[in-house]
Amino acid sequence: MARVKLEMPDKYIFACEMRVRVTDLNYGEHVGNDTILSYAHEARMQFLASYGFDEGNCMGPGLIMADAIVQYKAELFYGMTIKIYIQAGDFFSRGFDLFYLLVNKENNAELARIKTGMVFFDYKTRKTASAPAQLQEFWHNKPNLFHV
Numbered sequence: 001m002a003r004v005k006l007e008m009p010d011k012y013i014f015a016c017e018m019r020v021r022v023t024d025l026n027y028g029e030h031v032g033n034d035t036i037l038s039y040a041h042e043a044r045m046q047f048l049a050s051y052g053f054d055e056g057n058c059m060g061p062g063l064i065m066a067d068a069i070v071q072y073k074a075e076l077f078y079g080m081t082i083k084i085y086i087q088a089g090d091f092f093s094r095g096f097d098l099f100y101l102l103v104n105k106e107n108n109a110e111l112a113r114i115k116t117g118m119v120f121f122d123y124k125t126r127k128t129a130s131a132p133a134q135l136q137e138f139w140h141n142k143p144n145l146f147h148v
Helices: 033-050 132-139
Strands: 014-019 062-072 080-094 096-103 111-122
Touching: 033 062, 033 080, 033 096, 033 111, 111 132
Parallel strands: none
Antiparallel strands: 014 080, 062 111, 080 096, 096 111
């Protein structure tokens, strides 16, 4: 069976931390796959908010997730503090990709790689929207604060 391989950037423009809660665990006593995407969602909201945006308004149109890729690297356990790095890239006429690198804060071990395809969306008309012309330039002009 072919495995998902996700190439990640080596520089990131945003980072946040989260602590694994007991409610994040599944019957295997580690974080479940559904929770990994929840971590990405929370990190994305913090990332957007750091620039004054949210999923309802990102320089005008909203955002909707079109797809996601998750590559698991290690188990996450209760009490672990994870650091999530984010980089925007692969811009196109109606969206862009966000790359998330999850690492164990204690030893910097890689935990997971995630990529979400974000599409601009008009929530009033329920249709995709064109990417704001200035958005790609806006993020490209942000310094890469974290080199992992």
